[in-house]
Amino acid sequence: MSQVEYYKIYIDPGHGGSDPGAVNGQYFEKDFALDIAKHVRDKLSSYGAQTRMSRETDIYPTLQARVDGSNSFGADIFVSIHCNAGGGTGIETWEHDDSSSFNNQLAQSVQNRLISELKVSNRGVRSAPSQRGGKNIFVIDPSEINAWAILPEIMFMDTSSDLEKLKSSTFRRDAGHAIADGIVNFIYTLPPKV
Ligand SMILES: [Zn+2]
Numbered sequence: 001m002s003q004v005e006y007y008k009i010y011i012d013p014g015h016g017g018s019d020p021g022a023v024n025g026q027y028f029e030k031d032f033a034l035d036i037a038k039h040v041r042d043k044l045s046s047y048g049a050q051t052r053m054s055r056e057t058d059i060y061p062t063l064q065a066r067v068d069g070s071n072s073f074g075a076d077i078f079v080s081i082h083c084n085a086g087g088g089t090g091i092e093t094w095e096h097d098d099s100s101s102f103n104n105q106l107a108q109s110v111q112n113r114l115i116s117e118l119k120v121s122n123r124g125v126r127s128a129p130s131q132r133g134g135k136n137i138f139v140i141d142p143s144e145i146n147a148w149a150i151l152p153e154i155m156f157m158d159t160s161s162d163l164e165k166l167k168s169s170t171f172r173r174d175a176g177h178a179i180a181d182g183i184v185n186f187i188y189t190l191p192p193k194v
Pocket residue numbers: 014015021022029082083136
């Protein structure tokens with residue numbers, strides 16, 4: 001019997017509202033992140049998991065509000081969904097330097113599923129803040145957030161071949177489903193919760 005229904009997953013689409021995230025022409029990271037996140041939610045719900053989102057529309061919750069939302073929900077797992085920029089191709093998943101080994105297994109499971117499903121360049125699991133800067137690390141800092149927390153970066157907004165993939169609703173759906181399946185695969189590795 002599945003354990004999935006005992007788990008709470010908080011899904012955080014990056015940016016929103018006045019913060020578009022990375023921009024390429026008429027395309028905004030915030031919109032891609034929200035669409036992918038809705039597919040994560042729907043797939044996890046179909047498995048019976050308990051889900052909540054930091055936003056379901058084009059608004060900007062503060063980073064503190066996202067962390068508080070996850071903590072008050074009592075989330076076991078937190079996933080913040082972003083698209084990359086700055087030159088490159090493919091997908092990487094971030095966790096915090098101070099993350100637990102369970103957190104690392106979650107990150108690996110989601111990253112592996114994304115790559116096997118989408119067949120794009122594997123940039124691996126990366127560790128923040130030692131390998132990057134940026135304020136969005138706040139939401140995956142275990143001193144702030146109680147859940148196991150990861151931040152996948154889905155393709156590069158400023159790489160034209162990556163942007164073409166992000167513009168595809170089928171690709172975004174598959175990405176969302178891959179994140180959900182990676183989370184569920186991780187849950188299956190855990191000892192029974194109740
Ligand atoms: Zn972002």
